[in-house]
Amino acid sequence: MKYDWIFFDADETLFHFDAFKGLQLMFERKGVDFNEQDFATYQEVNKPLWVDYQNGDITADQLKHTRFEFWANKLGTTPAELNSAFLDAMGDICSVLPGAKELMASLVGKAQVGIITNGFTDLQAIRLARTGMDQYVKHVIISEQVGMAKPDVAIFEHALERVGNPCKTRVLMVGDNLHSDILGGLNFGIETCWLNPHGVNATDEIKPHYTVRSLSELNDILHA
Structure with missing residues (x-):
């Protein structure tokens, strides 16, 4: 991996x-x-x-x-x-996207998983528990608690500090928002994967390392 x-x-x-x-x-x-x-x-x-x-x-x-x-x-x-x-x-009403649980299960013992979200604190633990995703996710970094939101590099810095400052070359950010997730990750200096299920055209300024239409496609890339 x-x-x-x-x-x-x-x-x-x-x-x-x-x-x-x-x-x-x-x-x-x-x-x-x-x-x-x-x-x-x-x-x-x-x-x-x-x-x-x-x-x-x-x-x-x-x-x-x-x-x-x-x-x-x-x-x-x-x-x-x-x-x-x-x-x-x-x-x-929470539910997971297709392929999310399969992807998480495939990463066990191979890579650690975290969440970096601009969503609010009250919702995160409930969703993780109700969907069973809490067994896979080691750390949840929430902008509301950090005081900075993506794409600010400060929230990415905070995330890496929380997990023991791994080498940036060994970290991937996955998200559906080209600005907050992908630009934020790129500015911080880590590799990025844009989840783009609707085939939206990327901008010339923001170039993700990977673009996938589904989490299953990401699963294939990670295990290639």
Whole structure:
């Protein structure tokens, strides 16, 4: 095996993250019919917040608060309560991507596995436990706890320190986001694999070491 450590992004790399389905479930539990137009309106607020968060312009708490401010006012509750309810719902619908468990099982005894995620703390342990992925993952590095989000090199530095500072040439970062996962890994000086299931064209500026359409394809590369 070429690598001693393989770090994965979480959302849409190891786990499905269907925000619409999660929001529908959360609001259904509150007696609210949340439709596609509601989701589109939510995303108009939510998506720019994630860009600001990844750029270090706002904190995790600010993101959590602002994205649910409208609905909190409408329902007479707090953004914190809605955020917590949303993460609970996402935990209830969690599932792994095709090939994720097979890939993890194939790495046992050959490479160690970690997660570096910009997702929030509350959801990670629940998903790992419910999907049985916790038996494979040694370390979970969460931007909310580190105080820096991908693509900032500081979160990658923190991750390597946590696992004993292995040689960078023996570390691979796998993720679906060309900017936060791949550019972040490249800037830090480690090899990268872009999980690109939809065949999106890469940019000239960001060149991953590998591009795969599935985790099964990555499994084949790692064991070649």
